[in-house]
Amino acid sequence: MIETWVFNDGAVPATAAVAPQMLRDRITAGQLETWFTSSRGRSLAVLSNTDRAMVLLLDSEDDPGQHAISPAADGSSMGFVLVNGQHDEYPDEDTVPLTEALRIISHILDTGLPPVGAAWSIDR
Numbered sequence: 214m215i216e217t218w219v220f221n222d223g224a225v226p227a228t229a230a231v232a233p234q235m236l237r238d239r240i241t242a243g244q245l246e247t248w249f250t251s252s253r254g255r256s257l258a259v260l261s262n263t264d265r266a267m268v269l270l271l272d273s274e275d276d277p278g279q280h281a282i283s284p285a286a287d288g289s290s291m292g293f294v295l296v297n298g299q300h301d302e303y304p305d306e307d308t309v310p311l312t313e314a315l316r317i318i319s320h321i322l323d324t325g326l327p328p329v330g331a332a333w334s335i336d337r
Contacts (some may be wrong), residue, residue, distance in 0.1 A: 216325050218257065221248035229323035233315040240311070246296045249322070257321055259314060260301075262292030266314035267303055270321065277336040281309045281317050284332050307334070 218227040220235070227235075227249050239247055240261050249257040256278075258269040271278035286305035293301040309317065313331075320328040327333055 216255075217252045218249045218322050221250055221256075227322055229319040232322055233319050236315060236318065245292075245294045251325075257318065259318060260293050260295065261311060261314070262290055262294075264311060265290050265303075265305065265308040266311050267293065267308045268314050268317050270327070279333050279335045279337070280307065281314065281327065282306055282332045282334045283309050283313075 218232075219225060220227050225235075232249075236247060236259060239245075240263055245261045245263070247259045251257070254273060256269075256271040256274075258267075258271070260267045260269075266281075268281040269278050270280070283306055286308075289302050289304045290308065291300070291302040293303060295301065308314075309331075317327055317331050320326070320331075
């Protein structure tokens with residue numbers, strides 16, 4: 214069975230072709246947290262501050278999952294605003310530039326896996 218994805222806030226299908234632009238539009242509109250759910254029960258989350266993004270991939274609701282990283286990055290970035298209004302700051306090594314996040318998300322939506330060469334932290 215091929216894994217399919219939808220945006221969590223509706224039954225809108227999320228494909229590699231349309232998701233990056235939809236995410237850009239959401240981020241531009243101030244919606245900085247977006248979740249996807251797959252037909253296999255996995256979740257994919259993107260939390261942005263408009264410049265960088267945390268990309269999380271979870272196998273189930275209880276799974277600590279894995280996330281994209283920038284191992285050589287220094288410092289931290291603020292401005293990650295969750296849907297519940299919480300404002301977070303993350304080390305830059307735990308986030309990736311937004312363009313890289315969109316590439317990663319597109320690849321996961323298309324293949325189910327992070328792209329080769331994308332750095333990941335396994336949090337399990």
